[in-house]
Amino acid sequence: MFGWEFPPNISGGLGTACLGITKSLSAFPxxxxxxxxxxxxxxxxxxxxxxxxxxxxxxxxxxxxxxRLCGPHTFLSIKSGILPYIDPEDYKKxxxxxxxxxxxxxxxxxxxxxxxxxxxPDLMTEIYNFSVVxxxxxxxxxxxxxxxxxxxxxxxxxxxxKVTGKPLLIHVHATDFDRGGGKANPAxxxxxxxGMEAADGIIAVSxxxxxxxxxxxxxxxxxxxxxxxxxxxxxxxxxxxxxxKKKIKTVTFLGRITTQKGPRxxxxxxxxxxxxxxxxxxxxxxxxxxxxTMKDCVxxxxxxxxxxxxxxxxxxxxxxxxxRSDVYIMPSISExxxxxxxxxxxxxxxxxxxxxxxxSEVINHAIKLDFWDTEAIADTVYSILTRPAIRxxxxxxxxxxxxxxxxxxxxxxxxxxxxxxxAA
Amino acid sequence: MMMIxxxxxxxxxxxxxxxILRNFRFFEINNSNSDYHDKSIDYLVKKLCQDNLLPFFExxxxxxxxxxxxxxxxxxxxxxxxxxxQNIAPHVIKVLEGLxxxxxxxxxxxxxxxxxxxxxxxxxxxxxxxLHDETIHYLFGSIPDVFILxxxxxxxxxxxxxxxxxxxxxxxxxxxxxQEKIKQNENKNxxxxxxxxxxxxxxxxxxxxxxxxxxxxxxxxxDFASFVLNNIKIHSEDSNLLIFIYNPAxxxxxxxxxxxxxxxxxxxxxxxxxxxxxxxxxxISKTVRPLLIKHKLTAxxxxxxxxPTDLWHKNVLQKHALQQQFIINKAIKDCCRSSLVxxxxxxxxxxNLYYMNNxxxxxxxxxxxxxxxxxxYLAYTNYMNILADFASRLKNKSHPVNSQVLSHNExx
Numbered sequence: 001m002f003g004w005e006f007p008p009n010i011s012g013g014l015g016t017a018c019l020g021i022t023k024s025l026s027a028f029p030x031x032x033x034x035x036x037x038x039x040x041x042x043x044x045x046x047x048x049x050x051x052x053x054x055x056x057x058x059x060x061x062x063x064x065x066x067x068r069l070c071g072p073h074t075f076l077s078i079k080s081g082i083l084p085y086i087d088p089e090d091y092k093k094x095x096x097x098x099x100x101x102x103x104x105x106x107x108x109x110x111x112x113x114x115x116x117x118x119x120x121p122d123l124m125t126e127i128y129n130f131s132v133v134x135x136x137x138x139x140x141x142x143x144x145x146x147x148x149x150x151x152x153x154x155x156x157x158x159x160x161x162k163v164t165g166k167p168l169l170i171h172v173h174a175t176d177f178d179r180g181g182g183k184a185n186p187a188x189x190x191x192x193x194x195g196m197e198a199a200d201g202i203i204a205v206s207x208x209x210x211x212x213x214x215x216x217x218x219x220x221x222x223x224x225x226x227x228x229x230x231x232x233x234x235x236x237x238x239x240x241x242x243x244x245k246k247k248i249k250t251v252t253f254l255g256r257i258t259t260q261k262g263p264r265x266x267x268x269x270x271x272x273x274x275x276x277x278x279x280x281x282x283x284x285x286x287x288x289x290x291x292x293t294m295k296d297c298v299x300x301x302x303x304x305x306x307x308x309x310x311x312x313x314x315x316x317x318x319x320x321x322x323x324r325s326d327v328y329i330m331p332s333i334s335e336x337x338x339x340x341x342x343x344x345x346x347x348x349x350x351x352x353x354x355x356x357x358x359x360s361e362v363i364n365h366a367i368k369l370d371f372w373d374t375e376a377i378a379d380t381v382y383s384i385l386t387r388p389a390i391r392x393x394x395x396x397x398x399x400x401x402x403x404x405x406x407x408x409x410x411x412x413x414x415x416x417x418x419x420x421x422x423a424a
Numbered sequence: 425m426m427m428i429x430x431x432x433x434x435x436x437x438x439x440x441x442x443x444i445l446r447n448f449r450f451f452e453i454n455n456s457n458s459d460y461h462d463k464s465i466d467y468l469v470k471k472l473c474q475d476n477l478l479p480f481f482e483x484x485x486x487x488x489x490x491x492x493x494x495x496x497x498x499x500x501x502x503x504x505x506x507x508x509x510q511n512i513a514p515h516v517i518k519v520l521e522g523l524x525x526x527x528x529x530x531x532x533x534x535x536x537x538x539x540x541x542x543x544x545x546x547x548x549x550x551x552x553x554x555l556h557d558e559t560i561h562y563l564f565g566s567i568p569d570v571f572i573l574x575x576x577x578x579x580x581x582x583x584x585x586x587x588x589x590x591x592x593x594x595x596x597x598x599x600x601x602x603q604e605k606i607k608q609n610e611n612k613n614x615x616x617x618x619x620x621x622x623x624x625x626x627x628x629x630x631x632x633x634x635x636x637x638x639x640x641x642x643x644x645x646x647d648f649a650s651f652v653l654n655n656i657k658i659h660s661e662d663s664n665l666l667i668f669i670y671n672p673a674x675x676x677x678x679x680x681x682x683x684x685x686x687x688x689x690x691x692x693x694x695x696x697x698x699x700x701x702x703x704x705x706x707x708i709s710k711t712v713r714p715l716l717i718k719h720k721l722t723a724x725x726x727x728x729x730x731x732p733t734d735l736w737h738k739n740v741l742q743k744h745a746l747q748q749q750f751i752i753n754k755a756i757k758d759c760c761r762s763s764l765v766x767x768x769x770x771x772x773x774x775x776n777l778y779y780m781n782n783x784x785x786x787x788x789x790x791x792x793x794x795x796x797x798x799x800x801y802l803a804y805t806n807y808m809n810i811l812a813d814f815a816s817r818l819k820n821k822s823h824p825v826n827s828q829v830l831s832h833n834e835x836x
């Protein structure tokens with residue numbers, strides 16, 4: 001299995017999903033799982049799986065020809081500032097000039113490749129180098145299935161399939177159309193399409209994503225399987241929920257502050273609520289290319305005193321924010337799945353989600369609205385904040401529902417898909 | 425000479441068309457100038473009349489005439505439905521008038537509003553019955569003397585109010601009244617007159633008829649007719665009276681020619697049996713035994729029977745909305761503005777509570793049952809906004825609504 005990140009060293013939902021999947025798959029006695037990432041840090045919660053960092057591979061011992069790395073290859077020639085979660089055009093505006101020392105160049109004198117495992121500007125080089133090392137790793141073991149998570153690892157999957165002849169399953173957690181708010185970067189699109197065409201089976205995290213794959217990439221539905229994500233139970237101590245009678249109500253947005261996630265709509269909702277209610281604060285947690293634009297926007301609207309921008313939160317900080325939230329809103333323009341609303345529901349927070357999200361396919365006790373319909377979103381926020389009946393019912397039923405959506409179910413479906421390809 | 429025990433069959437068509445409330449946002453509360461109604465109602469009413477009501481009435485007319493008036497039916501139609509038909513499809517009122525003149529149908533009495541709040545207290549109920557009776561009298565020339573109870577919530581003393589009001593009998597759903605209550609009444613012997621005049625609607629047989637396959641034909645249709653007849657036979661062992669309710673507006677397709685054919689086949693088979701007799705509601709008499717249904721389903725084991733309980737008054741959203749209705753209802757009795765009272769009669773419809781029911785969390789149920797809202801939460805939010813605005817209008821234009829009683833800050 002090839003992935004790009006693994007908790008706690010993550011930048012987005014991909015790592016969280018990979019942890020959930022691997023953890024649940026490892027419970028199946030018939031499965032031996034090797035998970036390969038560009039870089040390991042030593043602090044990963046690994047149990048019953050073999051975690052390999054591509055940076056650990058000894059180039060001399062492996063006899064990987066150094067010429068294959070960073071050579072005059074198509075991938076290497078794209079020295080763009082593409083990040084998987086940021087629109088490349090927007091990135092150019094905010095990205096600092098790439099300093100040579102910051103790039104992850106292969107040191108030809110060293111024995112291994114110093115992968116960063118980050119979404120850095122020289123990402124295309126790293127993706128290619130990762131695929132070369134992945135090919136080597138695939139040759140060493142006797143694997144039955146190759147499973148690659150998202151476009152960053154598709155080249156690795158393709159090469160691994162080529163050298164082993166084993167079935168390739170690619171797992172699409174998001175497409176570039178989702179990340180780009182409807183537009184796709186041509187280079188990323190090509191990698192995604194190549195992966196989809198080379199794959200024997202494509203696992204989409206929702207029917208919403210499955211449809212995007214069919215419509216935008218022209219892939220036959222016969223290759224597609226939908227396996228919805230789950231939510232990881234919280235194991236550490238969570239402070240009790242803040243009293244429902246607290247004077248200042250908190251409405252929360254949690255995600256990358258990018259076009260895809262619809263932060264502008266969150267601000268529009270806030271504006272409408274604040275025109276009617278004064279005892280409400282809005283928290284926009286996350287980082288992204290639109291962060292400063294959003295800060296300017298609330299300043300311009302004269303509601304900055306009601307807004308908080310705590311930046312990128314991780315682990316316990318996320319849980320702490322959610323436990324003091326009265327409403328969670330996910331107004332994404334396009335969301336392949338969206339695990340965080342499930343986490344909010346798990347933590348007894350009423351949730352409003354965009355209809356254009358994969359998670360809306362598996363939950364009933366969230367309010368589902370069009371991301372652009374800020375009047376309707378504001379209306380339901382008002383209702384939840386002022387009417388105990390709806391708040392109590394959403395909290396109770398939502399938490400019960402979230403507990404039923406787990407990674408075990410997802411893993412079980414994946415095992416069935418593996419069996420299908422092993423039997424073929 | 426052999427005596428045949430005759431089972432009397434009362435077939436009642438239930439016609440109710442709710443007013444669909446428009447999207448009403450929170451920022452309109454205290455600021456609204458227009459009414460609460462969705463403009464799409466015109467189209468929906470016209471379509472319903474064309475696809476369901478008119479073909480159904482035509483079937484009733486044909487059955488009555490072809491059977492030489494041995495087939496009889498009652499019609500329960502709400503005041504709201506009558507008002508909408510008068511405004512949007514007056515030709516349907518003419519059709520009903522024609523059927524009444526021909527003695528094909530007989531109307532039943534009920535509260536003007538199709539609501540639970542109509543049963544809030546004796547005063548409200550009397551006002552509502554009066555209004556409905558007057559409307560029926562104005563349109564069709566007679567006052568119905570049998571009352572039909574649709575509300576899932578009805579305090580026991582209210583039943584007595586209805587009977588004391590001069591109604592000959594009450595047709596009630598067994599799930600709503602509860603057989604235990606009737607048994608208790610009989611045992612205590614404290615209101616024998618009441619219990620003798622309550623007749624329970626047979627919800628199992630009603631459901632079987634309601635769920636008829638609109639595409640059944642040939643052998644399938646013959647089998648279904650036998651199934652219905654068999655069930656009538658089984659259930660008539662418990663009583664010499666069976667009351668069915670059929671809602672032509674609540675079937676999953678238009679009332680098409682297959683359904684019309686099915687109806688004719690089933691009713692003609694019943695008519696051909698000397699042991700069964702169709703009766704008009706007014707023909708109810710003390711000679712028939714009040715029905716205490718033993719709910720058994722002996723044919724087609726496993727067939728799901730949907731019990732008409734809990735659809736209006738189960739979850740906290742419904743309970744809260746009903747509580748607010750009670751508060752407004754209490755306040756409106758002192759209101760002298762007829763436009764507000766009229767508006768209240770329309771918006772108190774219990775369909776608004778039905779749209780909040782838990783079944784609508786299921787996508788499958790949502791696909792097969794009409795609901796203008798995507799989820800019970802949205803139905804609740806919209807309705808509560810409307811109630812909040814109405815309460816505010818009531819407070820401003822008439823007797824003040826006690827803001828302490830209204831528990832939410834939106835009313836303050």
